[in-house]
Amino acid sequence: MTTFLSELGGMLSTPLMQRSLIAAVIVGLAAPVMGTYLVQRRLSLLGDGIGHVALTGVALGWLVGSAMGLVDSEVLAVPGAVVAAVIGAVAIEMVRERGRTSGDVALALLFYGGIAGGVLLIGIAGGTNANLMAYLFGSISTVTTSDLYLTVGLGVVILGVGLGLRSALFAVSHDEEFARASGLPVRALNVAVAVVAALTVTVSMRVVGLLLVSALMIVPVAVAQLVTTSFRRTMGLAMTIGLTVCVTGLSITYWQAQSPGATIVVLAVGLYVAVALLRPLVRPQRATADPHPDMMDDVSITEGADRCSE
Amino acid sequence: MTTDTTRTAVPAVEARGLHVRIGASHILRGIDLTVDDGEVVALLGANGSGKSTLVRSLVGILPASQGTVSLFGASLGRQVPWSRIGYVPQRVSAGTGVPSTAAEVVASGLLHGRRLRLPRDARERTLAALEQVGLADRAQHGVSELSGGQQQRVLIARALVREPDLLVLDEPVAGVDHPSQTAFAETLAGLVRQGTTLLVVLHELGSLAPLVTRSVVLRHGRKVHDGPAPLPTAEHAGDSHVHVHPHEGDDEPTVSLIQDGGFGS
Numbered sequence: 001m002t003t004f005l006s007e008l009g010g011m012l013s014t015p016l017m018q019r020s021l022i023a024a025v026i027v028g029l030a031a032p033v034m035g036t037y038l039v040q041r042r043l044s045l046l047g048d049g050i051g052h053v054a055l056t057g058v059a060l061g062w063l064v065g066s067a068m069g070l071v072d073s074e075v076l077a078v079p080g081a082v083v084a085a086v087i088g089a090v091a092i093e094m095v096r097e098r099g100r101t102s103g104d105v106a107l108a109l110l111f112y113g114g115i116a117g118g119v120l121l122i123g124i125a126g127g128t129n130a131n132l133m134a135y136l137f138g139s140i141s142t143v144t145t146s147d148l149y150l151t152v153g154l155g156v157v158i159l160g161v162g163l164g165l166r167s168a169l170f171a172v173s174h175d176e177e178f179a180r181a182s183g184l185p186v187r188a189l190n191v192a193v194a195v196v197a198a199l200t201v202t203v204s205m206r207v208v209g210l211l212l213v214s215a216l217m218i219v220p221v222a223v224a225q226l227v228t229t230s231f232r233r234t235m236g237l238a239m240t241i242g243l244t245v246c247v248t249g250l251s252i253t254y255w256q257a258q259s260p261g262a263t264i265v266v267l268a269v270g271l272y273v274a275v276a277l278l279r280p281l282v283r284p285q286r287a288t289a290d291p292h293p294d295m296m297d298d299v300s301i302t303e304g305a306d307r308c309s310e
Numbered sequence: 311m312t313t314d315t316t317r318t319a320v321p322a323v324e325a326r327g328l329h330v331r332i333g334a335s336h337i338l339r340g341i342d343l344t345v346d347d348g349e350v351v352a353l354l355g356a357n358g359s360g361k362s363t364l365v366r367s368l369v370g371i372l373p374a375s376q377g378t379v380s381l382f383g384a385s386l387g388r389q390v391p392w393s394r395i396g397y398v399p400q401r402v403s404a405g406t407g408v409p410s411t412a413a414e415v416v417a418s419g420l421l422h423g424r425r426l427r428l429p430r431d432a433r434e435r436t437l438a439a440l441e442q443v444g445l446a447d448r449a450q451h452g453v454s455e456l457s458g459g460q461q462q463r464v465l466i467a468r469a470l471v472r473e474p475d476l477l478v479l480d481e482p483v484a485g486v487d488h489p490s491q492t493a494f495a496e497t498l499a500g501l502v503r504q505g506t507t508l509l510v511v512l513h514e515l516g517s518l519a520p521l522v523t524r525s526v527v528l529r530h531g532r533k534v535h536d537g538p539a540p541l542p543t544a545e546h547a548g549d550s551h552v553h554v555h556p557h558e559g560d561d562e563p564t565v566s567l568i569q570d571g572g573f574g575s
Contacts, residue, residue, distance in 0.1 A: 040408040168426040171418035174410065177399060178468070181369035181478075182422040183392030221408065229452030231410040 057084025
């Protein structure tokens, strides 16, 4: 026990681990908030689309950085990712608003265009695909203090919009037509969701990597909605799950040299499987309630079978 | 609920030369419609005649390709006093990807125009609206656990929660059994007594007939009747005619399909 506590103390006293843990806490809380809205609008894959576009942004930032002769050509990678992700997210939103059928194809185009563009641009910039790997699979161990400030700042924006405008974002995500018929600024709210989702992707990029970002947004929500009936509780529980798997996953990799992103996502998916399997045992489906709606019979039966007692 | 002191000569709804095109289809072809304060107007017509499209464009869901729409004297947009308008869509599933309770769905009706956050008394008003539709005991139930008819009542409560002066309902009783229709008609009668203006899309007047002050009939996207309730066609009249409406979907009974030769919706 004492060794465990001293090990824990050792972990918490490492500056690198402190920075990583703060980043993990912010991402663990913020990603499921936006994920809840995306799941509600049945846009679970939007985060993936944005993530792929952000890769092109990373390479573009790199290209601009090396063209400007910056000593560290990686400096502009994150700003590049932010800009590309926001543009990509707004573009998807515009396509979705115009015609519903092509939204699926638009996402597919973003997936392939984003990855291919990133790989091509990084080559032009004189880098290799290995430079992209840190972004694809996360590199929480390279989080610097200035990265941390950016993460905290964006985290505050995401949580501020996601929680502060919860009622309005719920209304527009739940029934867009009714929101329109209520005179709500539907387009502005939709763009807000898209932009903040893009920010979430870029913030989470460092922790879990672009390829796994969406998992952190969606899987905690998927777990939460197995056991809840209300939107508010789903979001709250998803945030708790996100926080728990991020901190736990990161801590595991302090002792076991593994990819933090992959560990976190495997934990989250494992939790989903466990909850899905255990749910019928813990919370049996209420079999007592008659599944038929309360309706008067259209026909009158004077004799024959008794009415169902349940 | 606005009292009589605020009543003005401004009509609740005013549409002038309204045309709506969706893609290549020319759905509405020049509709003029006025609904005055305190009226109860039934919008009738066969499937595909453009009833739903009309109310959807009146409340700003569908853009007009031509013509103008004003609500309470303000042309569609930010200036409209959205708090005075309640809209009940044709039955859709009230559930979505993420679970939500009946109370949460109803509370979303408290947001309108530039009000993006719930008022302080949201909880009481939400429960009162659910009480009005007889679902107060289901407030904390997930909407996807409710029956189709109950989900429809949740959507009605969502429109009532902001205590609108104008209620626009798109086939509120389609597929609802007769006793529920009667109960619903009583709820509406109470609102009408308090001065609420109603615009209701209906297949047949049914249990709402005593309330209706004027009927507007659409056919092929044009207004073909505006005045007292028209008599039902022979096949539809009388007690012997059994109205069977499917629980979901919008297929009409075969009789009226043949009759109207409708062009589909």
